[in-house]
Amino acid sequence: HFNTLSYGDNYLIIYPLGFFGIVATKAAFRWLSKHYSFPILSYIGRNGMNFYVTHWMVLIVASLVADKYLGLLGSEWCIWLFIIICGLTLPLISKFINVLSK
Numbered sequence: 001h002f003n004t005l006s007y008g009d010n011y012l013i014i015y016p017l018g019f020f021g022i023v024a025t026k027a028a029f030r031w032l033s034k035h036y037s038f039p040i041l042s043y044i045g046r047n048g049m050n051f052y053v054t055h056w057m058v059l060i061v062a063s064l065v066a067d068k069y070l071g072l073l074g075s076e077w078c079i080w081l082f083i084i085i086c087g088l089t090l091p092l093i094s095k096f097i098n099v100l101s102k
Helices: 011-033 039-046 048-070 076-101
Strands: none
Touching: 039 048, 048 076
């Protein structure tokens, strides 16, 4: 991968473009939320800190299992294993954390 810009030669344009992309995405979802509810995104938003704090522990255990017992570490199946394990365990861990915090 080359470190080049698609247009021009000024790296400073990246920062306002990123900011405007964030603002446009937020505006689009705000407009869409009036017409359609996104239950999965709402759930992730409510429990985002729980997912953020605990996902690395799940991934470390999954990588140890993938390497030692399954021999999948570094293969293309490893990412699918990580996605499935995180998809199954992170909601359970989040529910457990929410019960403990009440």
